[in-house]
Amino acid sequence: MLGRKPLRDQAYQEILERVHRGDLAPGSRVRDTSLAGQLGISRTPIREALLRLSREGVLAADIGRGFSVCRLDATEMRESGAILSALEVLALQTSPDPTPERLGRLTEIDRGLASIRSDVDRTVGLEEEWHRTLLLGCPNHRLRDMIDNLWQVPRRYIRVYLREAGRVSLSTQHHARIIEAVRRNDRTAAAERLANHWERGIEELGSWLER
Amino acid sequence: MLGRKPLRDQAYQEILERVHRGDLAPGSRVRDTSLAGQLGISRTPIREALLRLSREGVLAADIGRGFSVCRLDATEMRESGAILSALEVLALQTSPDPTPERLGRLTEIDRGLASIRSDVDRTVGLEEEWHRTLLLGCPNHRLRDMIDNLWQVPRRYIRVYLREAGRVSLSTQHHARIIEAVRRNDRTAAAERLANHWERGIEELGSWLER
């Protein structure tokens, strides 16, 4: 109860980062004891974080034999992607018109994305921030939270894809087309393009995974 | 580790049932100590269940002062309903044509719903089963799981509404119209009607809550 945030939340963040960094590799077992030792806290908050991560699809929990990092699997990625796509489209459709300043922020992020050469972390971070910024006005808080949480799954896939397939970014042109529709206040077209953006991204990742 | 299922899962189920029965009233505090005593197990698995329930929106977790049952709130219901509606529509759209036997099951459930006079539990159970049966063929497992989980929120509202507003059911005619479209293999119409079913249900519950 020291840092004003429960230890379980700090543990959650830290473990998640290790998964994303590949420090905890897909398929590898995650022992609460060793994490507790490494983070210098007890097993209890660690286990609470692990339980949460397994509910979110980052870890797998086999009864009696603990936790392991979920292996990357094309089917899972397609499934999560389809869900996230539908939810982001819903969020966009039910959002009020974005402020000009937010539109500016979106193009700014896109400029950032275009100028990156090979920083995977930064690319994924900006891609996610672009989506979050797009949906920042969505009045459905629960939906926004859910989308944020669900992003954890595709984020892992995008990261690996960018790193291993050597791709640099996930098409900023799509972003531009979406922004263009939003700017015209044509939410229907924007939603359609957002869905299309997801569909292409999923297909790109999927076919690479199944290679 | 006795019942072949982790205690935290049994605790989860039991606590959830108590919330639904109204045994744990909205707004009331939930003390892990007292639950542990009542269920005859330790606080650890109880807390794991409480943490999960708070992530699912059934309980609220205030840092340092424990858990309480979420109060019923029209906004929350509308938000969850909108999400669930979108996800069920997605599930329906991406499902293969249902087997005749499953269609039969759906009309059978509807007959059951129509014949109920005043059993709230049974009504809610059948309504939920109808939805689950409709989406049983959906190949996106993650989506099905997510829908099942999300149902916990509207279920609480429907239950209270039926009980306190004295309504008997949530319109089996809607179900019939959806089934009719599914039977014609017109998934677009079916999806549209399903969305409409949700919209009307949400509106009915919402205006009652805000009365």
Place this chain on the structure above:
DNA sequence: ATTCTGTATATTGTATACAAAATACTTTAT
């Protein structure tokens, strides 16, 4: 009476302890 304040109690978040089960290791037999 009502509000404040200090103290007792309860409850939380976290750490540790313990028993059952799983994994790793060693020894023995083939």
Place this chain on the structure above:
DNA sequence: ATAAAGTATTTTGTATACAATATACAGAAT
């Protein structure tokens, strides 16, 4: 050497212990 079987060691799931904070209560001041 390989395989099997039995034993030691980890690791898990759950229970309990403990310190810090929050709540409840009693008495004093207004």
